[in-house]
Amino acid sequence: MKTTGGNKRQSLSGADELARLLGNDDVIRGRNVTVLVDDAVRDSAIHQRVAGALGAACAETLVFHGPGDLRSVLALAERLAGAELVVGLGGGSLLDQAKLATLAVAGPGVSARLTVPQRSGLIVLVPQPVRPVPLIAVPTTVGTGSESSAVACLTYPQGKRLIMGKALRPEIAVMDPLATATLPQKLVAEGVLEALFRLVSPYVGDHGDLPPQDARVEDTARRLVRLGYEARDAARAGQRCSDGLRLEIAELSGSSHDAWFHSGRDPYAVKGWLVANELSSALAIRKMTAVAALLPPLWQAIDAGEGRLGSARRLRRLWSLLRSEGPEQLPADPAAGVAALIDSWGVDRSVRLTPDHAEAVALRIVRAWGAGLPMLGGLAAEDLLSLLNEAAGSEPPVQDLPPPA
Secondary structure: OEEEOOOOOEEEEOOOHHHHHHOOHHHHOOOOEEEEEEHHHOOOHHHHHHHHHHHHHEEEEEEEOOOOOHHHHHHHHHHHHHOOEEEEEEOHHHHHHHHHHHHHOOOHHHHHHHHOOOOOOEEEOOOOOOOOOOEEEEEOOOOOOHHHOOEEEEEEOOEEEEEEOHHHOOOEEEEOHHHHOOOOHHHHHHHHHHHHHHHHHHHHHOOOOOHHHHHHHHHHHHHHHHHHHHHHHHHHOOOOOOHHHHHHHHHHHHHOOOHHHOOOOOOOOOHHHHHHHHHHHHHOOOHHHHHHHHHHHHHHHHHOOOOOOOOHHHHHHHHHHHOOOOOOOOOOOHHHHHHHHHHHHOOOOOOOOOHHHHHHHHHHHHHHHOOOOOOOOOOOHHHHHHHHHHHHOOOOOOOOOOOOO
16 A cells, blocks of 8 residues: 555555545544446446445445536535535546535535636636545546546536636545556556646746756656556557556556646646647547647647747757657657657547637637736737647548537
């Protein structure tokens, strides 16, 4: 067992740790426990482990379908009003809903903050609420790290919004390899890429050198690249990723949210995430498809000297370390190299955009994150349009896509 955390927050890793935790009388004694489970893992081995460990303490099980939205989160908060402990079992979308709903139980302050009219894509929970219902998060995917993060994504009519607040982080996170035992191989590869992108984006996006933080990022990023190739090689051999491999990916993904990786950095040095988030939402495509499509042109623009997106010097330094971590040498050019890495891992990066759609998405990004807001650092729609067109690559125009909101 690996345990980390302060007085109120714990992270447990390893087989059977969840069963031991839920079988501990100090955790569940006298409590009504509500289990939130993603429909994709309902009645799976990990769900059965949770149910068996809780026994009679499980007062209610709620099954979730899809990502949910503001309305479903507030409705869930009402359902959880009598719960005394919540176990969330699912991917990032379910865990984000669980984090928000268990906070909203605290009273109207959280709901009011979530429903205040605004155009910004960022909602900050102030003042910081206190979660009245402890939350145990059990991720069944790798990559998002939602079980360890102080942020959540939520769908609004205008698109996805990023909600931030220290109180969002679950009290206990449990990485059990049984929870990811049936995860498709391509989602393991996507998870490694997601963790890698989240980890290196502030490093590349900020121009300043911070030696202790830089060293941590570099070492962890190199390990993630090696794990990505291990997952790829297992898939090519027709084998499933081992429990140990999935567990290490999950641990590194969760740890990538730790503040000590990036303390002292520009909080808005992650512009690629903002663009990819809106691209995914506007076109109703997978988040990691959007990230994979955007990453090569994003790095190409940075390497060409677009300082508002990041540091060419730091990008080159990082890529010189990462390109040799796999079994084959990748191109020295960061954009070409990361494109080759993504393709080698089998992550889809095909995005189809008509010119009208690209322009609409660019304007949408500016509305949510720029035009007077600080997140885009002065980038305008025409700057983003260039990135989006490059992300679409040589894909043929598609005329039947719904227009972005």
